Amino acid sequence: MKLSKHVALTSVALAGALALTACGSDDNSTGSSGSDETGTSVSGTLNGEGSSAQKNAIEEVISTFGDNNPDATVNYNPTGSGDGVKNFIAKQVDFAGSDSALKTEAVDGVVEADAAAERCGGNPAWNLPLVAGPIAIAYNLPGVEGLTLTPEVASEIFLGEIKTWNDPKIAAINEGVTLPSTKISVFFRSDESGTTENFQKYLSGSAPKAWTAEPSKVWPGKVGEGRAKSDGVAQGVKSVEGGITYAEWSYATSNDLGVAKIDNGAGAVELTGESAGAALTAAEVAGEGNDLKLKLDYATQTAGTYPIVLVTYEIVCSKGLDADKTTLLKSFLKHFASADTQSGLQEAGYAPLPAEIQTKVNTAIDAIS
């Protein structure tokens, strides 16, 4: 008798679970979006993994792509650029998102670009720049708006050589701004981060005398306080008056922090989608053919160009994925690179790709087979 009671209980639980399985829904659309207007919709599943710097950008893209292609699923796990590339090479994911292009020189006996080519059945893997994320120098100084920094002064602040906000060096480039005597509290990323590397690339590229450390994912500075992830440093600055840090633009704006204008020598440039996009226009393509690895000119003196920009790539096989995946991948990347999608990314704190780069990326996507 006892046993049958339990059997009944178990079957009720099982039936409940089955009912639950049946009633879930993937449809979160608000009803406004219809089917794809630009072509037939695709189906299947595409998996990506990598850079957390592009997480919010690619999620926006996946969201709009999913609206147009209800049968297609794109997953992206923001586990970090290193893990993304490793799992791409290990055939665990179909594409990788990375803050830096595949390395062509050997690290620990492995050449990333070669390993990726092996994964793609002997075809080279391409770095396609699809997300441009400006890095903001974010500060917390109530009453001070429109602070301007030069690469030299920024280097000295982050190295701890300038200790207070009313230091004459800061005052000299901020005429007409009343600076308080608050102590400067530097916050940096305690975890390994592409943001850290790109920010250092900017400092060493534009102020090589002031910033002598070799850019890497680890913060080399001796002063300040380390915090994990972009949110950690942004929160840190928010909680301490006089705090300063570097973080993706969206973290600075969502935490209501001040964003410094950058003066590379051609006047102070405010951070906008446009001014950050201009930095990409000035970048030269370092890769061959359709491999669109970009080399940014950090020391650019072009007016209206915000120079601290982080480019994240989607790393894809030029050939070698099975046919269904290739169709889906191309369709997704096309959507990613389209002008509409790119300009929509500004809402999430990213800079749209300039038209010139969009064209190049589109050519590369067409060449994937």
Add this chain to the structure above:
Amino acid sequence: MSALTQDTLSPAPASPIDKPSAGRAIKDKLATVAVWTAFGIAIIPLVWILYTVVDRGANLLFDPHWWTNSQRGIVARVAGGGAYHAIIGTLLQAAVTAIIAVPIAVFTAIYLVEYGRGKLARTVSFMVDILTGIPSIVAALFIYAVWVTTFGLERVGFAVCLALVLLMIPVVVRSTEEMLKLVPNELREASYALGVPKWKTIFKIVLPTSFSGIVTGVLLGLARIMGETAPLLILGPYSKSINTDLFGGFMAALPTMINQDRVESYDPALNRVWAAALTLIVLVMVLNIAGRVIARRSKVSR
């Protein structure tokens, strides 16, 4: 004998037990205070956590969409969507883990209690002890080494289940062992005396008697593995869409749903993180309560 009976019959003299000395009374009070203080300290973090999670996560749980929709197409800065994909993932993985782990664990326990003697039993028991002490990340990496590195397979929900099996087996073995030991030997002997063979005794007498205890142990084991995060981080990549296929594609689970937006700066995403945490707590709590109810409903009758 007679002296003893006389002693118990005669009026008891004022014994020290009736009126404890002042020193003992103080010690008693001190011990009481110490125990209650320790209890209070232990309860603070529990209440604090529960309060915080309920405070920040409860409002989303009242939205029916939370229980029926996935996060597909929902970005961090937008509110909406639900946790259905993660709930179903967690439940499916837990169910499959239980289907694999429970028979192995119960049979191991039966062996240890009913059959095991000598060196082999001691070794098995020792191994179960070692398994108990294995950190979940080690179990996950072991399965990764087998599943991905050696066999070259993709990371799927079933691989997560395998890692969870490693974590669940020792818990269920130990609890089942205790339950089987509680079955009075007289029952077994009575059965033998009637000429019932040993295997039949175990299945008809021992197991039914300890059934509720075993079920409780299984449910507690399930509750423990449902919150495990390390195997999911390594073997179960997150997906925002519903996936009920354990052998293909990324599969969401509540811990990975929490992890995905953990460092997000947008409020809607953070609210969902808290709500997912509360959902996980509620699921585990429901399992725990179910375990207790089953245990109370049918206690081993003596």
